[in-house]
Amino acid sequence: MPRxxxxxxxxxxxxxxxxxxxxxxxxxxxxxxxxxxxxxxxLVYGGMQDAADKLKVKNPLEVFDKALGNIRPSxxxxxxxxxxxxxxxxxxxxxxxQSHLTIMWFVEAARARSGMSxxxxxxxxxxxxxxxxGSAVKKREDMHKMAEANRAFAHxxx
Numbered sequence: 511m512p513r514x515x516x517x518x519x520x521x522x523x524x525x526x527x528x529x530x531x532x533x534x535x536x537x538x539x540x541x542x543x544x545x546x547x548x549x550x551x552x553l554v555y556g557g558m559q560d561a562a563d564k565l566k567v568k569n570p571l572e573v574f575d576k577a578l579g580n581i582r583p584s585x586x587x588x589x590x591x592x593x594x595x596x597x598x599x600x601x602x603x604x605x606x607x608q609s610h611l612t613i614m615w616f617v618e619a620a621r622a623r624s625g626m627s628x629x630x631x632x633x634x635x636x637x638x639x640x641x642x643x644g645s646a647v648k649k650r651e652d653m654h655k656m657a658e659a660n661r662a663f664a665h666x667x668x
């Protein structure tokens with residue numbers, strides 16, 4: 511199996527049933543446990559609607575897109591060994607990996623919340639990300655700070 515995903519290895523995911531959005535479908539797939547897609551759809555759609563109602567926005571897809579846009583990373587660091595020392599080298603995040611990290615951080619942050627249903631957790635995390643707060647946005651900012659701190663080692667990039 512190749513190290514990088516070639517075009518043939520990337521699966522084509524159809525849009526979801528309600529909004530015909532690939533990103534919503536990918537979040538549903540990430541939330542899904544034990545193949546229970548209808549449960550995951552109910553949780554994600556309910557969370558999106560709750561967040562839109564509380565933020566007084568008519569279209570839940572706008573809230574979703576802006577929230578995930580606030581989580582999306584642009585740079586990350588990768589460890590590289592140069593002359594006996596390990597350096598954290600900043601790299602630009604592109605395409606598939608960018609959206610993968612966004613969705614992974616979002617669902618991880620929603621699951622880490624406690625004391626409420628998963629639908630409420632998703633709604634809260636969407637609202638926090640929409641307002642540029644919350645643990646998923648903090649994770650992105652920490653990654654950007656790390657890349658900025660290690661900018662001096664960027665010349666080691668291949």
